[in-house]
Amino acid sequence: MTNLEKYNQAFIEVLEVEVDQLSELKYQDIESWDSVGHMELVATIEDVFDIMMETDDIIDLNSYAKGKEILSSNYGIDF
């Protein structure tokens, strides 16, 4: 799987969304992306990329797009 596919899959599985919902998706836009859903999403992302995210990054990850930016600039993950 490419990094983008892994990233998308984390959102799709945890938040139970379709791939065409991802690009504009933001925290609390949907019921499943609440605080608990957010923790599950972060834990899944950490698992698939074998990283441990910093608290500030966990808080800043407030959209699908922002998440890609954070992973790319702070964790060296290329999409």
Added chain:
Amino acid sequence: MIEINKKNIRVWSMLGMRRMIGPIMEDIVCYHDNIIFSTADLGRYFAYEGLLAKYPEHVVNFGIAEQNLIGASAALQKEGFNVFASTYATFITSRVLDQIRVNVGIMGFGIKLVGGAGGISDGNFSATHMAIEDIANLRTIPNITIICPADGMELVKTLLWMADFDGPVYVRLTGRANMPIINKVDYNFEVGKAIVCREGTDVAIVSNGTILGEVLAAAELLAENGIDCKVINMHTLKPLDKEMLFSIQNMKLVVTVEEHMKTGGLGGAMAEFYAEQSSHPRMLLLGIEGAYPDPGEYEELLIECGLKAESIADRIEEVLNQ
């Protein structure tokens, strides 16, 4: 069904204990028809939104009326429900002490008391929201099992056990979001059986709750100075694991560390036990003493109360050198 795996252990750590309650109860009520989550208007505090939305028949909110919470929870117990009565630890113990004394101690109703912000973790709300004499208060009431889980996984195991247990229980939640993971892999949890987190031969440090993270760090600092510490998670304060206490009786020093007044908590309970034996170890009781702390952030308060790893290690070394 709650899965214990690496991902969930991480999620629970990030959430912190109080925000685990609602999601875990959602799973528990699927298998236990008779469970009620009752609260004194702190449902959101325990992240109960999902539970309320999916299983409203399992939730009762009594409003900010803690004495009524206990009285009504006792009535529900009498009708065959298993009630998890949940609010701040200081309110579910000290504020309602008479209701617990009567309904639980005297009448024997098996209410499950869930106390959030045990210790000083919500100390930014001042001492009125610190629970630092709760263990002392409840230890004297007969038949209440008292458990202070070390981390998220231990809290899950405690809640699952409580769901099947008829008697009264007080479970004390400690720490905040991003709490330390003490148990990194699944293990056999048994109420009343302490767990050795770190083997050692010189000093035994006995503790519970999330403060175990500081205790383990203190043990590492002491190891650098040639002091080998055994760290024990005494998650069940009542009943104490007497076999474990006997096993450490001959160590150079037995230390207790707790987010609680020095008097009447874990240290006091262990001292009472040892006082009745023909020989007993030298003890050092570390906890909060002298006065109620001023309001402050959790990390600041841990420093002020001497409960950070460096302070714990320093005190142990100081006593050993006396």
